[in-house]
Amino acid sequence: MLAPRPAVFGDYPLRKDDIAGSVVCIVCFFVLAVTNMIIFRRNLARGHKFVPSGAMFGLCMARIVTFSMRLAYTTHPSNVNISIAASIFIAAGVVILFVLNVVFSQRVFTAQHPSRAYVGSLFFNIMKMYYISIIAFLIVLIVSTGVFYHTNATVMKGISQFRKVAMVYFTLAAFMPILIVTAAYAIPRSEHDKTWPVHYAHWVGKYSGVYSPDPRNMPSATDFYSEIRDGDNRTPVHVIPPSDRGAREVSLALIIVPSVILTFATAVRTASSFVTAEEIFKPWFDYRVTMYLCIALTEISVEITWIIGRVDLRFYIPDNDKQWKKLAAVAGNEKVGVMDLDVDEETEVEPERANRSSVEVEVGDKSRQG
Template identity: 35%
Template sequence: MSGQQQQEQAGPPYASRTAGLGGLPSVLPDVPVCAVFMLLYAAFAATNMTILQVNLRRKHKFLLSGLLFGFCMARITTLAVRIGWATHQHNVRLAIAANIFVNVGILIVYIINLIFAQRMLRAKQPRLGWHPSISIALKVLYGGIAAALVCLITSAILGSYTLDAHTLQQCRDIQLTAITYLLVFTTMPLWLLLLAHVLLPRDADQELFGHGSMRSKLIILVLSSCTSVLIAGFKAGAIWSPPRPATDPAWYHSKAAFYVFNFSLEVLVLGLLTLSRIDKRFHIPNGSKGPGDYSGRNQDTTGDKEVPSDGSSHQV
């Protein structure tokens, strides 16, 4: 114990004195558990890259499969760093990197959910979905994701290089703001779906896109979004709870809670998005810029080809 206390005083960077999600990793059980999750993420990475390459050879561009591949690779890196931390428990820099990576990779899934929700809104409510104010609002939200990421990384690093109580409190306030924003962001797809399917009357000009029914798309997106809200909500609830010393962690700091509410739920979302073939279900014509483009009504006048995009002027 005295050695750990000396390690906490050594620095900078300084080891955290408060309990964190997942606690201090150890060879058992963390290394085997991380290895299993790495295999799962590697399998989904290979699957999504294969889907992307096959689609590209067929002139069917759906770059969101590439984003899922990037998410899987980011998670493999996250788990590799955690294994490194488990085998070098007193390496504070590894601890900082591991905690940062945990909050980073999942942001890709949050963004994908919102992109799909925007497509659903544009299909069900074309006049509202294609209104410039909606596009501007979503761009602001995406910018907020980047700002939240910068805040999380900066506050985590700064907080590890100081012992000043005021600075540490400011870092905590920044983290609270960023984590809360991410939680709010994960709910946005659900609000857009609520607008598209419940709150607004049926639009006579609604369109269809991709393969499968709109109901199946709705179910997939609701499940993915709700799971994302659960992941973000767990992290927000944990950080908003009063800080506890590392020697007296709460249940949500346990390894079981860490792996269940992070990687297990993420693998479920990956399985849902990958195995349901979102590359087919959420495919839209390339260069879609307004009402009628999803269904191809404007194809003769615009000359757009039937390859997917993100619903705006650039391809995905």
């Protein structure tokens, strides 16, 4: 008599249920993939490069592969290789959403506390290490899933422990954006934060509908490079639009609500990895409907929320812009004299340090001519 199969997250596939469910998920993610790519390409054509839109497209493509593997597993239930591939894609895809949500929350913190979050600061380096750790745990999860069917019971037990640690870490990663935005507003802004040189995409007109930035409204190279006050050697920070421009409550909701949804869904998957049961007595979180809710519905909901909420406008920073770099080159080549510009505290940015001496010479010549 064969031993009963262990319960697994998402249960074992059945033709009558999984074929229809997988096809619906593939269609939904395909529509979202097309939408994200349209937004990404349209913005890019207007000099507005928002990498997270490309990452959201990548998640949709990964999920199309995920449920295609589920379909293949349904029609070939005895193929262990297809089963492993399906499990790997189910485990790995959602990490993209974790990372993007942490990125958005980091940008909120940076906008509130530029004196603590500029490039090279302690906070910036901590976040960099945090992203590296997520990648490391993702590799652990993928490898452990791929070799989980090892015949040695001792090896399988050790691998199971690695998977549990990785899943717990991802649950914390899903919740981390809430902690970051809470810290951003719980920590009082210092005088350094209020006067720190920052720059945001002030040419973006609104943050809803099908609006795309008009490149004709982007500032010139001269407007980009305003001279920092003499003796100010602080590192300028590129930030998201301030709260009075982008409805702070909406921006925070676009971080907190997905974080709550992702944390719950990941916690359910984590619980599944900690409970050992037989298929016939499987707990509720190992049913296939739970898998479709925690994977497909959760990720589709988050992507739709971000698309409608226009995260590509609310969380955009000019530092990622190709047009920014082109204008920087123009400003450097033409040795733009920028010391006569009126500097706005909200739009103050770093000049080309290498051109400082030439700019001062030009200003000096103008004053002598006057």
